Amino acid sequence: MILHIADLRLKLDGHIIVSDANLSADPGDVVGVVGPNGSGKSTLLKSIYRALRPAAGRVIHEGVDLWRLDARSSARRISALPQEGAGDLEFTAAEVVLQGRTPYKRMFEQDGLGDWDIAANCLIRVGMFGEAHRSFATLSGGEKQRVLLARALAQRAPVLVLDEPTNHLDIAAQLDLLELVHDAGLTTIMAVHDLNHAAAHCDRVYVMAEGRIVAQGPPREVLTPGLIQDVFRATAVTVDNPITGLPQFLFSPLTREGLRPEAGPSQGAVR
Amino acid sequence: MLLVVAMTAGISIGAVAVPVSEVWASIIGHISGSRTEVIDTQDRVVWIFRTPRVLLAAVVGAGLALAGAALQATVRNVLADPYLLGVASGASLGAVSVLVLGSGAVAGLGVSAAAFVGALAATLVVLALGQRAGKFFPARLILAGVAIAAVLQALTSYLQLQANPQALGGLVFWLLGTVAGAEWSDLALPAAAVLLSSVWLLGLGGRLNVLLSGDDAATSVGVNVNRLRLQVVVVSAILTGTAVAVAGGIGFVGLMLPHVARMLVGPDHRRMLPVAALLGASFLVLVDLIARTVEAPSELPLGIFTAAVGAPFFLWLLTSTRRVSLGS
Numbered sequence: 001m002i003l004h005i006a007d008l009r010l011k012l013d014g015h016i017i018v019s020d021a022n023l024s025a026d027p028g029d030v031v032g033v034v035g036p037n038g039s040g041k042s043t044l045l046k047s048i049y050r051a052l053r054p055a056a057g058r059v060i061h062e063g064v065d066l067w068r069l070d071a072r073s074s075a076r077r078i079s080a081l082p083q084e085g086a087g088d089l090e091f092t093a094a095e096v097v098l099q100g101r102t103p104y105k106r107m108f109e110q111d112g113l114g115d116w117d118i119a120a121n122c123l124i125r126v127g128m129f130g131e132a133h134r135s136f137a138t139l140s141g142g143e144k145q146r147v148l149l150a151r152a153l154a155q156r157a158p159v160l161v162l163d164e165p166t167n168h169l170d171i172a173a174q175l176d177l178l179e180l181v182h183d184a185g186l187t188t189i190m191a192v193h194d195l196n197h198a199a200a201h202c203d204r205v206y207v208m209a210e211g212r213i214v215a216q217g218p219p220r221e222v223l224t225p226g227l228i229q230d231v232f233r234a235t236a237v238t239v240d241n242p243i244t245g246l247p248q249f250l251f252s253p254l255t256r257e258g259l260r261p262e263a264g265p266s267q268g269a270v271r
Numbered sequence: 272m273l274l275v276v277a278m279t280a281g282i283s284i285g286a287v288a289v290p291v292s293e294v295w296a297s298i299i300g301h302i303s304g305s306r307t308e309v310i311d312t313q314d315r316v317v318w319i320f321r322t323p324r325v326l327l328a329a330v331v332g333a334g335l336a337l338a339g340a341a342l343q344a345t346v347r348n349v350l351a352d353p354y355l356l357g358v359a360s361g362a363s364l365g366a367v368s369v370l371v372l373g374s375g376a377v378a379g380l381g382v383s384a385a386a387f388v389g390a391l392a393a394t395l396v397v398l399a400l401g402q403r404a405g406k407f408f409p410a411r412l413i414l415a416g417v418a419i420a421a422v423l424q425a426l427t428s429y430l431q432l433q434a435n436p437q438a439l440g441g442l443v444f445w446l447l448g449t450v451a452g453a454e455w456s457d458l459a460l461p462a463a464a465v466l467l468s469s470v471w472l473l474g475l476g477g478r479l480n481v482l483l484s485g486d487d488a489a490t491s492v493g494v495n496v497n498r499l500r501l502q503v504v505v506v507s508a509i510l511t512g513t514a515v516a517v518a519g520g521i522g523f524v525g526l527m528l529p530h531v532a533r534m535l536v537g538p539d540h541r542r543m544l545p546v547a548a549l550l551g552a553s554f555l556v557l558v559d560l561i562a563r564t565v566e567a568p569s570e571l572p573l574g575i576f577t578a579a580v581g582a583p584f585f586l587w588l589l590t591s592t593r594r595v596s597l598g599s
Contacts (some may be wrong), residue, residue: 046487049487051486051490070495071493071494071495073493078491079491080487080491082487082491083487084487087484089484089538090537090538099477099480099481102477102481102493103492105477107474108473108474148488152491155492
């Protein structure tokens, strides 16, 4: 267990947004946080990358309470790709990635050869080395996310936190990005909207509803039609993807009575 | 380079023209110690009158441009300037109180001291109003600054109406800014303030770059956003308070010169901040030169020319630039 969240309570403007949250991740695990809008996913993640100080509880990385560290030391342990868009930065892709070296910099320290080396390496890993000198503002949405991922990787932190990293990306860009996150091999905590992504890319998922964690475990065991109906207010059937063999959810709205319709003629494919 | 040329021109040209060679002969002579006393009229003009004045203009211009550049990044707003947080209106109220009511009414402070105190007091109030639960929010800071500035300006206007006609001329002059009558003894404090603040802000350049990506992103790479904001606001208030205290309310420099610097060298604060400081210094030296030559021998306030000369130049630059932003 490398990262551990214990009895966390988070408040925004005096309102409790998350309560009694417990979460843990083993080294190299990709942990998904799923839940409907407003369930507290982003807020929970913010307490890990220090954007929101917990009202109670602790965030522990390798035995150290992150909130007892200063921002720089914490950023050497936790890197993040927050949800807010970085917009149209006028910096080049390489300059944006070099910003990931900030936690290692003293006040007047310039970027050294070692920093450039790491930045180049991270750009190569996300397949953006060829665009290193392009202005960030001119990149496509998918390319921007990959550069921001490279910035997070340049932090050389063992834990990576991502808040819905595939938002607004086209299908190919979504799959690319998730593949890159997976290949990074870091302990990853990722808020995911798309349950199919969660099922395909997460070793474990935590399900949040109204500020509480209501279920956790391997996606195949946790994301059942019953839970999806209770938490997401949608009817789901699960089929196996004929190519990947992974579970795949097909959604339809809840019926008026809130009941799941009986499985139809295709019952053979439905688990 | 630009600054050296501007300063040489600023010292050389004026009611008494001094050749460039004599300008440098005089300055080098006095600095090296080979001239311990003023030897003739030209020397007097250069060393006693113009050099401190030009240096003060440079220091004030650099300070305003730096403060503007740093504040623009801190609140992520292209319209931010050194007077954003009520600094100038606080300073004006302080100075005008002394000019109208007399120094006795303001705890015996002189004009400059009252301006500085007013500037810092206004900043503290804006900081107090711009935070919530100890956290500073850009929009809150801007709105609190605008509101406080309005209140202070109302008070200043009221005081102005109470002023007798003789005082009014000097008052308007002060409000629009001037470095006339600068002496060597006026220089030490502002120069030290600007030098220290510049070094401090330059050290924060990398962090300001990251802040352009957003608060959360900056936090995630280890920047204590709240502390950075507080630092920049306080340093900028000291810079601006000093500038206003010694030279009055000079507009435009702190708003536009940072944008000029960005257009020239890009948004990286580690490059842009020094360039903005040099541009601000050169610009104000040249503006001061114009202000005292255009209707020589009488002088005009700087604020008129920073706007009248600077704005058209800036608009020309603006139309020839592809895009304008802070870099975000």
